Amino acid sequence: MTTLYDCDVLDQASLLTPAEQAAILRLRATLDEDVRPLVNEYWSRDEFPEQVIPKLTGLNLMNPHEIIDAGETPSDLFAGFRTFELARCDASMSTFYNAVAGLFRTTINLGGSPEQAAAMDPLVQTFELFGVFCLTEAEHGSDIAGGLATTAERNGDTWTINGNKRWIGGVWVADTLAIFARDVADAQVKCFLVPKNTPGVSYTKIMNKASLKIMQNADITLDNVKVDDSTRLLNINSFADVAGLLRNMRSMVSWIACGVMAGAYEAAVAYTKERQQFGKPIASFQLIQEKLARMLANLTAGLAMTVRLTQQQQEGTFVDANSAMCKMQTSLLMRETVALAREVVGGNGIVVDYDVARFFADAEAIYSYEGTHEINALVVGRSITGVGSFK
């Protein structure tokens, strides 16, 4: 008997406290009632169902009442399973929630001074401060560390920012952009919380995506954008500080990958039990069962790795190479799992109405964002060999 999920056969969710499990079940109820019925239609329309935003943010799941009432603090494992639950429903929903609860919140709490973090974190938790993470540029993805070309120039207490950002998720609903820019004075990367309505900020939707179609991404242009020095996050003074943020964020992508595996696996199992061929449910065929077994094993292995990494993250003992390895490996497992799910659903596996097609297509974005397979592998390779193959 598993605690929260039939597909969690090692019962890894039992590591959550009863209060944390109750908060996950409250999230699940909202997803089942208000989100799940919409996702396939909105995926096909290439739109985000904005009506779900107040339902998700109103759950207060960065600080759930069940956990507070029990006298506990939400653990990193809770944040992980929260992400897993969202991704099990839809990868875009988890990416959207994680843009604020993961990327932006980590940027505030690790990138801000203690005073900045103390002032802003409560507002982030309630989505009153709704920010997104703007690092990637049109000409610089994997090589952003050395290549970051957006500039910031200080004149008195005013900074002028010029450049562009690409792929930024959630811009259309955010009020604040955490913009990473290179200080022309010392060539170091700094971070500014730029109100989206600042003159000189413009953005356009990236059109014609074939993956993660619900989550909207934007190209941003920054043209002589002027902000006060008080918008600068004081603990980000070099790219090494940005790398520290990424190290802490990567485990969340592993949780998303595991959630996508769970969603695809569950949809595939349900279909194979229903679908009859040769007078029997296809679930009874040996070759189908072998694929279901591989999917479940992939999910179980991915979860085990992600749970342990998250525990180490909470303890403060995790290392960069392990977070890169976990993102790399769970993404590989996810890619195989969604392909197997799509395969056992046959022709209907390419029709969005049967869910697996959406997970199959969305997996490709997750495979590439927050460090591609190659870049994460090279971080691991550097750790194994002591030789860095990229900067």
Ligand SMILES: Cc1cc2nc3c(=O)[nH]c(=O)nc-3n(C[C@H](O)[C@H](O)[C@H](O)COP(=O)(O)OP(=O)(O)OC[C@H]3O[C@@H](n4cnc5c(N)ncnc54)[C@H](O)[C@@H]3O)c2cc1C
């Ligand atoms: C859906 C989605 C959402 C995103 N959201 C955000 C966001 O909110 N904020 C943000 O800042 N960014 C975001 N990103 C950007 C994301 O992090 C980048 O796409 C990613 O880092 C890869 O950069 P790139 O797409 O420019 O690929 P490139 O860097 O151009 O890479 C292309 C290929 O070359 C390979 N490659 C590059 N360098 C090497 C090397 N040295 N050795 C071997 N292979 C190499 C890569 O692995 C990849 O296979 C998002 C991306 C996507 C797709």
